[in-house]
Amino acid sequence: MNWRRSLGAAVVVVPIVVLLGYGLTRDPRAIPSPLPGRPAPEFALAVMEDPVGSGQGRGAAGDTIRLSELRGNVVVINFWASWCLACRDEHAALSATARAYEGRGVRFFGILYKDSPEQARAWIDEMGGQSYPTLLDPGSRTAIDFGVYGVPETFFIGPDGRVEYKHVGPVNERILVDRIEAILAASGSREETP
Amino acid sequence: MTRAALLVLLALGLAAPGPVGAQAPRDEAELDALTRKVASQLRCPVCQGESIQDSPSELAQDMKAVVREQLAAGRTPEEVKAYFVSKYGEWILLEPEAHGFNLALYLLPIVAFVGGAATIAVAVRRWTRRGSLAESPVPGAPSDTDPGT
Numbered sequence: 001m002n003w004r005r006s007l008g009a010a011v012v013v014v015p016i017v018v019l020l021g022y023g024l025t026r027d028p029r030a031i032p033s034p035l036p037g038r039p040a041p042e043f044a045l046a047v048m049e050d051p052v053g054s055g056q057g058r059g060a061a062g063d064t065i066r067l068s069e070l071r072g073n074v075v076v077i078n079f080w081a082s083w084c085l086a087c088r089d090e091h092a093a094l095s096a097t098a099r100a101y102e103g104r105g106v107r108f109f110g111i112l113y114k115d116s117p118e119q120a121r122a123w124i125d126e127m128g129g130q131s132y133p134t135l136l137d138p139g140s141r142t143a144i145d146f147g148v149y150g151v152p153e154t155f156f157i158g159p160d161g162r163v164e165y166k167h168v169g170p171v172n173e174r175i176l177v178d179r180i181e182a183i184l185a186a187s188g189s190r191e192e193t194p
Numbered sequence: 195m196t197r198a199a200l201l202v203l204l205a206l207g208l209a210a211p212g213p214v215g216a217q218a219p220r221d222e223a224e225l226d227a228l229t230r231k232v233a234s235q236l237r238c239p240v241c242q243g244e245s246i247q248d249s250p251s252e253l254a255q256d257m258k259a260v261v262r263e264q265l266a267a268g269r270t271p272e273e274v275k276a277y278f279v280s281k282y283g284e285w286i287l288l289e290p291e292a293h294g295f296n297l298a299l300y301l302l303p304i305v306a307f308v309g310g311a312a313t314i315a316v317a318v319r320r321w322t323r324r325g326s327l328a329e330s331p332v333p334g335a336p337s338d339t340d341p342g343t
Contacts, residue, residue: 019298031239034283041281114252140256147281149239149253 033147035163040075040155041145043067045135048117050124065109065135067161074106074183075157076176079143080134081115082123084151090170095131097176102131105159106180110134113143113151156180159187220265229262232271236261236278237288245288 044066067075078094080087098108112120112134124130137143146155156165156179165179220228233247238254246254246261257278264274278286290296 031285032283034280139259140253141260143253144257144260145281147283149282 031147031149033166035147035155036166038163039161040067040157040163041142043135043137043142043145045111045137045142048112048120048134048136050121050130050133063133065133067157070107070157071161072105072159074101074159074180074187076106076108076180077146077155077157078108078110078171079113079146079148079151079153080110081113081151082119083115084113086170087152088127090152090154090172091127091130093171093173093176095129097173097180098132101180106184108132111137111142113137113148114140156183158183225262225265228265228271229258232261232265232274233258235275235288237286239282239286243288 044064047063047065076094076098078090080091094108094110098106101108109132110130117136120134124134135142140148146153150168152170154167154171154176155163156167158164164183167175167179230247234245236246236257238244238246238249238251238257240251240253241249244254246257261274264277265271269277275287284291290299292300
């Protein structure tokens with residue numbers, strides 16, 4: 001009788017423990033993005049005026065940047081805000097990497113998330129400039145299109161306009177270079193560049 | 195017992211959302227009501243288990259504006275929800291859809307209910323059969339709990 005009772009208890013308890021154990025392996029805060037592998041959402045956003053006057057040649061203040069016009073480039077899009085502490089950590093890496101890849105078919109853009117241009121400009125000034133343009137996203141339409149739920153978030157878009165990677169949290173130079181090189185290598189072998 | 199299970203299944207069937215029609219242009223009040231309905235089914239990404247309808251956060255407000263815009267443009271509530279799922283994944287739905295692993299969520303309560311009912315039925319039958327043998331707890335047995343202070 002007793003062994004039957006313990007068997008019954010095991011039948012009930014073991015699956016529950018397994019289920020709870022499985023739950024422990026998952027991060028409830030991690031929101032898996034369905035975007036990688038899919039075409040990046042199109043946007044047409046105005047370039048924010050910049051105190052230092054940066055902006056990688058094309059992309060002066062007032063211009064509208066359309067993602068579809070950037071086809072053929074690797075596009076790195078970084079959602080940021082001046083109130084975001086982690087954005088301070090990644091700022092130097094982003095600016096330096098953007099400069100290192102200038103003229104190599106890799107374009108960097110910031111998209112301002114839930115912030116005023118005035119505060120963003122003051123922040124860029126304080127951080128010693130930004131080597132790429134930041135775009136304005138009124139009403140967070142583009143952020144929602146990209147499934148952004150916090151900053152910083154960085155998207156790597158391939159030359160074919162597909163989202164290749166999404167990085168949540170601050171990036172560093174190694175992450176940036178690894179991702180960009182992986183995309184360049186993949187697209188190079190696909191298109192057989194001369 | 196099987197009747198109970200059938201009742202549970204019937205109740206679940208009745209509770210399932212029916213097809214959504216209403217393609218005609220919507221007036222403001224209708225749009226407001228529909229926006230509230232859809233917004234209350236979408237999870238706020240920056241909150242803890244709150245819908246974008248209930249959350250005062252700025253992102254939730256922006257998302258609600260998107261819901262309203264899309265509804266005003268003639269999309270159905272299902273299409274609006276599909277848009278958010280395509281951006282944030284199924285996570286964005288406060289009520290997970292019943293397929294794949296999620297089925298466990300919907301089936302386990304039924305399994306537990308049926309299992310519990312079966313256990314009780316078996317136990318009751320056993321007790322009533324033994325009833326003539328006077329198996330009730332010994333009256334006047336010393337209590338194992340302290341009377342307390």
